[in-house]
Amino acid sequence: MKFKIPDQDTVCKAVSRVMLRNQRIESQRELSDLVQKELSSEDPEYRISGERIRKVAVSSGAAKVEIEYREAVKKKLPDICPVCGNAMSPIMNMTLEGDVTEVKRNCTVCPFTAGQKACSPGRYIFVRTPPHEVPEEEIRIRKLRKAASHLRAAEKLISEALEGTNFPDRGAIATDKISEILRSKDAAWSIPNLEADIRDIGHEDPLWTNPLGSPKYPTRK
Structure with missing residues (x-):
């Protein structure tokens, strides 16, 4: 059939x-x-x-x-x-x-x-629930968060795979790279900053690139 x-x-x-x-x-x-x-x-x-x-x-x-x-x-x-x-x-x-x-x-x-x-x-x-559509921004962010979940799993698997070998340092390099993608506040390609960029689409500059200033302390960093 x-x-x-x-x-x-x-x-x-x-x-x-x-x-x-x-x-x-x-x-x-x-x-x-x-x-x-x-x-x-x-x-x-x-x-x-x-x-x-x-x-x-x-x-x-x-x-x-x-x-x-x-x-x-x-x-x-x-x-x-x-x-x-x-x-x-x-x-x-x-x-x-x-x-x-x-x-x-x-x-x-x-x-x-x-x-x-x-x-x-x-x-x-x-x-x-009240009828509504999930915004495109939210769909993109969900995909990034799903990618982050897979990367956390990969980070753990690499550590487990190389535990007890004579080249654990290579695993540490790999997990450090993954950690940077997952957690870096400075790298433009980290997931937190990519998520911030998605939220700021339409703004002149992503908010994460701006200094932590305020009207009272405009030069604060």
Whole structure:
């Protein structure tokens, strides 16, 4: 049997129409059935997974997701959100000994969070949100943050791969370069400054290049 995979815009519009008719949908299966029915009315050959529908619904802003968790086998903290497919952001804390450690990760778009307690999403509830489009600026920033998540994973993998070898210094050089891309306040090509540039599109100069001055102290740097 032939089938077609609908493009992102088609799925987004179908999800939006479904949510306009439903204030609250109590499960992913229910949302999936309604969206599949909506798509089939447009083209009977359209097929789509429930996972993709969920990610489109949340990332597009067509629905807000509420997550009920269940206990799970302990896994590594995810770099990419399993709920909506966007970047996870590390939340750091300082120990009593003065060391900085990662305590959990939060999704940068949806409410998903992963911490020391082993748990995973057990049920999704979808709630209608006011109709709106995600701005192009936000889409670009999400992509940068997703890139940052992958780079953090690469940074860790390189360190693990070269641990115990007779050339760990080469790994240190590689991870230093990644760290610069991830965290540098001075490099124009670092992710924080690229994000600042995106936010400042239309301005004469990116804000991150300007000195830290004020009307009271115009020469302050």
